[in-house]
Amino acid sequence: MLASSIIDASLSAQNIAFRPGGSSVCFGVSVINRSNQFASFQLEIKAAGAGEQSNWYRLSPDVSTAKSPGDRTDFQVEILDSPIPNFVGIVNLTVRVFSPQLSEERRLVLRLTLEPSGELNLLRVGLPTERFQVYPRNIVDIPVNVKNLGSQPSQVRLQCTQLESSWLVGSSERYIEVPANGETTTTFQCQPPRADRVPSRDYRFIIIAKSHVGSTFEAQGILEVLPVGFMQFEVQPQQQRIPAKAPWLPNWRSRSATFQLLFKNNSNLLQTLDLEVRGQDAKRCQIQVSPEKPVLPLGEITSTNLIISPRRPWIGWSQKLKFELKPWLSDPRLGSSDPATQILFLKVFPIVPLWLLLALLSIIAAVVFRPTPITHLAGVNAVRLSGTSGRSPLVMSASDDCSIRTWGVTEWGTLTPQGNLSKETLAKTCTDAQPKSSKGLLAITQQAIRSLALVPVKNNQVFAGLENGTVQVWDINTGKGLYTLKDPKDQTSDRILDLMFTRNSLTLYASYGSGTIRSWQRPGDVRFDSKPAKVLQVPNRFAYQAWSLALSPDEKMLVSAGQFKRLVLWDVANSQPRQLRLSENAQNRGENDFFWDVNFAPNTPILAAADSDGYVTLWDLSRCQKPAPKGSPKEQLPQQSCEQRARWQVSKTSVRSILFTPDRRWLVSAGDDGQILAWRLTAKVTPDPTQKPKRIATLPSRITSLDLIANEQGVWIASGCADARVRLYRFNPDE
Template sequence: MEKSLINASLSTENLTFRRGSSPVAFEVTVNNNSDQFANFQLEVSAPGENQSSGYSWYKLTPEVAAAQPHGSSTRFQVLILNTPIPGFVGIVNLTVKIFSPQLRQQRRLLLRLTIEPDGGQTLLSVELPVRDFQVYPRNSVDIPARVRNLGQQPVNAVLRFTNIDPLWLVGGAERRLLIDPGSSAEVRFECQPPSVVQAPSQNYPFAIEATGHNSIPARGEGNLEVLPIGFVEFHTTPKQQKIPFKNRWLPDWKSHSATFELEFKNASNLKQQVNVQMQGKDWRKCTFAINPQDANLNIGGTTKVFLDVKTKRPWVGLSKTLLLEARTELFDQRLGTTDPATQILELKVLPIIPLWLQLAILALLAALLARLLTPAPVSHTNFVQSVRISGDVLSVVSGSDDCTLRRWRINTNFLTSNLEPEGVYSKSPDACAKRQQSKGLLAITTLPVQALRLMPENNNRVAAGLDNGIIQIWDIPKGEKIQELKDKQDLTGDKVFDLVYAPGSRYLFSGHGSGKVRLWSAPPNSDFQADPQQVIDLQFKQKLQRFPIKALSLSPNGKTLVIAGEFKRFVLWNWKQPQGFLFGQQTLEGSAGLDDFVFGLAFAPSKDKEILATSDSDGYITIWDLKQCKASKNSNPQEVTQLNCPTVDRWQAGRGAVRSVAFSEDGMLVSGGDDRKVMLWFLTPEYKLDKAKAAEGRKIYETSKPIMSVDVKKTEGKTFIVSGGEDFQVKLNRF
């Protein structure tokens, strides 16, 4: 038993107070039995006392005593100034509470106070026909009272309903009425407890007091019981947990438990205590810790119970789900159980070794086995710089930095399309110091291939531009090199970046890193002449400063050659005009520095129009109407004039440089670049981006490395898109 640190005594245990007379007093002596300094405070209370603001029925001296050491005594005087219960006559028990903030203990003493009337006459009486009432919160009950005048004169009586919050009384807690001599009157007080939270279920004693002139107050007493109502809500969010709580990339053998939060909300007018018990299908496979075991719920309050569940985890295998059931019991069962009474909980238990790691180990074993049993897929061994689809849409030719040309057969059915290596190279398949697969190998070029063009009329020949400025012409069906073109005046190895045939295949244009455009010609039914027919030096002769050429494109009517390069410019050359005549240059929007290029060129398939698509290092695609270009006045036809060509449309096509663009026969545009995506863009008949079909374009293919080249062909209602890039792969997609 805890030692009592406070000892107190009263000067008297019985005291009489007469209403309207002088105050009476008693003393309280308090002893400090602790081993420390402490001060003491007193409070006096009476059942049913008037607690309204400003009503003071006793005075305390001193109000707060000074701190005293061990063994000392403190004396308080309590002066009774008025009755604690207005109008009450009789005996009431006063409670004297002594407490100390330092000792954190309290002591209670009882004093019997007799309240005598002030000598007036009893002229009124109060009767309650019914003394006990029951009501639910928000409902109302009528409480009748009968008042009788026992005197010989009329009395203006005032009836007051006491001991219950006046806000509960509809129409107020006071009634006034005139009662004739020897007569009685009946009044009703309508009592309506407020909401569930504000009206706890318990008994509420009350009194109806009648007062009149020169009459001792009369009272009648009754009891109001607020009935229990409401429910306790039971929630668990989420109802699913897993072990371990977070996804782990590496094995986690330390996690063996999970915690559920069980939330209870008391929406009743009863204080409750909740107990949680576990059951369910898999409860025997687990151990449980419930904190707190018995949760207290105040009226209108919310509390949480934490359910910790532990179980064993396997090292390998699939995850398993344990089904558990949390069942609740309420201490006060007058309202039944919680709502709902149970909650189904799911605990997902993952193996210690993550499933991905198990699958990765199995996949690694399968991959090692597959590598031992199956040959490696055919592909290039370095960056793929150029891809071309044949005019009959039966095959694809690709060129790569691995110093090879490869040919692929388009194998298609109703559902899928793919590329298969075509033919077997008969010679030693070594190129660029690497071993090459002979299947599908068209040619070994000794140097990296930068550009490819198929002969337009029949696709049995392909021109390949190499790093050292040489152009090789290959016979595709035979896999033989027919011719090798090299400008004798080129002593530096002027890298070929792009090639383009003129209609009829008698002219071939080559664009070089030095800024030169070379025109190669061939007599009818003969090979190309050894020397170029014409050389245009855009870098020096045409005063363009630096202009390494990145792309070439010829208009559908075969008259205008577009030459693209550095500083985000392109040049138009009407090559069928007198020799050397240059039409002019156009600069794209945005920055135009040393590292800014036009990488891709493509003409729309319309001989009536000259619609050009350009792609640049900023990731934009621009559509131009070249027939609307206007040139500045320039009297010297040997110099490049500045052009003002209107743009039809312009949009951001990629996050990085767009390296290649190509038009399909029906006017759709395909692009590929550094964002590693092959995109298809729908255009309107006016060659503007058709945002109604796909405002952001349609992604056809995405890989892990930048795309360097794309091509597109349409046949029999099917659109075939081929791409190549830095992942060494040549990919075919059908739209």
Template sequence: MNNSAIDARISPQSQIFRPGGASVSFHITVNNDSEQFASFQLEVLAAGASSSSGHLWYRLSPEVSAAKPPGSSTGFQIIIFDTPLPGFVGTVNLTVRIFSPQLRQERRLVVRLQIEPGSKTKLISIDLLLKEVQVYPRNSVDIPVRVRNLSLQHMNAIVRLAGIEPSWLSGGAERLLFLEPNAQLETTFQCQPPSVNQAPSQDYPFTVEAMSRDGSSNTTQGILKVLPVGFVEFTATPQQQTLPHQGQWLPNWRSNSAEFELLFKNASNLSQRVNVVLQGKNHCKLSHRLLPENAELSISETTKVILEASTKRPWIGWAKVLHFDLSASLSDPRLGSTEPPTQSLELRVLPVLPLWLQLTFLGLLAALLALLFKPDAIAHADYVNVVRFSTDALSAVSGSDDRTIRRWRINGNRLEPEGNNEGALSKGVLGNTKQRVWALRFDPVENNHVAAGLDNSVIQIWNVARRKHEYELSDPELVNNTDKVFDLVFTKDRRYLISGHGSGKVLIWERKSATENFQPQPQQRISLGYQARSMALSQDEQTLAIAGNNKYLTLLDLNQTNRLQRRFSVTVPGFGRGDNDYIWGLAFAPQAPGLLATADSNGYITILDLKCQMNRNKSQSEEISQDCVRDRWEVGKQGVRSIAFAPDSHQLVSAGDNGRVVAWLLTNEGKREVSAFNGREIKRLNNQKLNSIDVNSENTTIITGGENCQVNRQGVKHCSVNLLRLNE
């Protein structure tokens, strides 16, 4: 391309400019003499001025032209609003450089600017690199300042910061700088606000002034922002309050409000107002008042607010407890997640009439009603001979001389009669057997049937749910006999039922399924020659132990067809071997195979090792070897009627003619624990015999029955069944 591609003209050729006065301008017309579209840009250079000083003294209009076609013209205006050489007076040559990015050519024009002395010429300038500086109390922050020498002479300048507490400025509030001509320097003021309580969160305006020795000065302004920090501590005392606070032993109907003291400690650098709101479970049942309603929280001070909570008190009834929460919100949210924690309070509201006065009145009323309408106890009408738990430990049955079977529901520590029969004597009655009841056993799987051994040699089968007598079992050889059924044993599969009789006979009854009736098995019987008062079946169901008068003990083998076969008979050691000397109770240890406990009419309990005796037994009738007696002790001078192992085999419970229920701790070998050698008495009924006890499968409760009887005003006997806690 040739040099004629860019053509330009400028007018006027010279201008007079006075700093601080009106601006002056030059007009330039640029022609596109090329054969393509082109845009143009301008730059103005002043002789003697530094291009890197960053000092702005002119502006262009437009700054860049649009691309125009060949032969077109573009007009520019250069406006001079400040001196290009601060402090200079005289004529300065200005070079206007015109160039095109498309043409890659430039054109230069020269004009003259005559600078006259100005009335407001500043030879020094100052700038803040950050107009707003943020800092937390006790932290440091730098305030950077830039100072420029606008003259052509060396300069000593003082930079001074004002508006911020001097003690916050490390190194003081002044700086002394030496500036080269047309040069700039940067300096900093380090600021560190003090602690939270001495540096409130707010904006602190400040001014930075730069002053030369000849009196020229300039200023700039900024803001120091101290940021919020800290928290508001909230406590309420007391956490629990009682209404009325005083005079709780006498009627007080005037006191309906209680006071809580709320303390707010402002540990932040923000002054606040606090608003307290009641919420929570029972806040709707309360009315309240705050004194003052909107508390002002000054920095580093503790403010007290009184909460007066009111509610309507009932005249009678129990004390009620109202739970509610106090939530405090702050007027200035800038502390963010440091809202005061919610306080949970409790107001215990007492009735107007004190509880002791209500209870006294109710006691007097109850005593009066008891005298007028004393109900009869729910119990048997005669001596209780047998008690049994169901295998699921949810219910129990009892049998009595009153010819009834009663069913009981286990409700915690109480026995409650099952059924809705009318009358105290009939409520809870499973059925009337028409004969005295000596033995009872639950169906061991479903607990839906009960077998009852009666006074006339008959065994009755009762449906528990329907409270219905379904059928009877009687042996042809014992028809119309008065042979008592003293004990019954089910096998675990419910296929066989074994009965022990007062005549000394032991019978086995069989059925093919649980839905069929038991049938007698004539070939399955054995005669002992003494009363079969008690029976016990080992856990493996291979051994049936039978005991009765003369202290005889017989062991029978039950083979796979459950045929009874005598293993051996022995007498248990002890005093008395006559017809009136009995082994009343037998019990196998559930978790200790071979250990059998006996209870006799002389007041003794004996623990036998049957495995040991089997190895030593040589004849069909002999006294058990002393080497096979694991332990033997006297419970009392009167007979022990009934014993039962706890399921873990570590406790044996006994009851008898002395009316005492005693628990004995045993070792794995069947001996009494040394620490509990004399047993632990659970219950004592003076001069009232206990005929039967049982321990439930959960190892927690005992049921007892016997001659614990009373006679009411109408002359009716009531004999109770008791439920006791084993481990209390």
């Protein structure tokens, strides 16, 4: 009763409500000084179940001024936040009124209702530890504690994410009920797969809790898969020798021995390997590991080659070398490999046994002093075979080095230079290099030679088509230059790409880089007149490089082929051109696409063409539709369709030359892939589908030209290549 008489206090309200995150609420406290002295007053507010913090409310004023007896002081209390975070419900607030001048105090009680906030998360998810450890194929328990801070029970779905679902025993989800203001613990069981399927490392996971009202919370953890297993190490074989076989003959090419090192990763550690080769003998050898730092995947066998290259003596005794191999693993948690080292032995024999030393010296002397083979100084553009000239048999070749060479054929079927160019005419070629020998040189010009033609039957004269558009003629037997053909009206340097005689040798055809065709005629054995008998030209808009000519067996039709995959059929009698229409599957007809060579099958109207796409195509020119109506010759090139007999791929690169054997049983092809192939033909002159081609030769460079003749010994084939070499082969179709 005494306290009530000294401090008289009252509240403006007994119950108030507050929503965290919303607007603040206020209530008032009135204090009357009932003492007989001056006194100042203060307030202190505590919430049941809360801590000592006081930042959840604000007073105004903080301390009242001294009041005389009977005076009144009014305090304003503003609620700013919940005194108990995340709590929903009723809290009793105790308002303590006291004065420094008075010994008594007054306590008042107010009921504060805390309402739920729309953003309030009443769930808490926790893990007893952040890191869990487990071995492959073992089970680890991941306990999860869920707290409900709300005043109502909550239905909660737990989900374990970011781990492989196959690792979780049962399911990746749990459904639990958490009581109001309570907590519940559940467990996820995790079992990683076997070691070769799961590398040893940290795997992060997240536990997500979601209540039935949409509140979510999560906890993160780490599952560490512990290392287990070993690295198996094996060498095959452990003993080797150089050379690998018994050294009865000199073998200087065997300079190294290769040991195969096998590593099987029977662990769950991804490893990178460094190999150390120890021992005194290792210092005297070149050591190479391929690959240098191999990666060892889980559960797999990885092969690494150890290449040891010692210094081999030329003569002497064999040596036995010893090496110790030590693999170093990038992750040493499981120790070293099993076994930790391997011992290797290498027996090295001298290059030359003593009893073979004299024979080796003689071989070396023969190699050192062997004469340099005679060849052209640049790529060969044309080869021709003659069987009836005074130097029978004879091979002739022309080259970019502006020279013509002649080659005799020995009884063993090899080529040897035939004849000599006179010393007074021997000079530098257009490659600005002096020939190493005059043997086999027929002529040297000042222009690259693109084509050659021999006078039929007699084969006593050779005609050469030059880069500047002239034709030069030589007597083969004497080596004497005879005369030059040049169209006096042609003021260009239009290079000649092909030359062809009629069977009676009285007409010569020449094709040019502009697509022009010229023909010269002569009466009997006299010279050709420089003025051409005919000049055949397509309209300017159809100009093309004419790389090859072919005469039909009755010599009534001339075929020219070349750039843009253009095949032009010329009626010899009236000089009228028409273009052979190609099938739709003959793609690629741009300026870089060519028909390189055309030929008629002997005594047939079957025309064969080889192109830059690697195909050979056959047409029957006796089965052609009438040409389309022609317009002005200057504007149009009539199209004509003929029956296509066959089309097949010979190579993936250009086919430069094709030839039929005289009996029409074979077609021989060659080109940029360096292969000379013979294709079996049926009686209808089509490829025999039951027969594979016969490979006559495989050369290291592009083949630019072929020629062949047949005799009782078989078929002789001459080839010219971009490597400046001329070669000869004998093909027996019956073998």
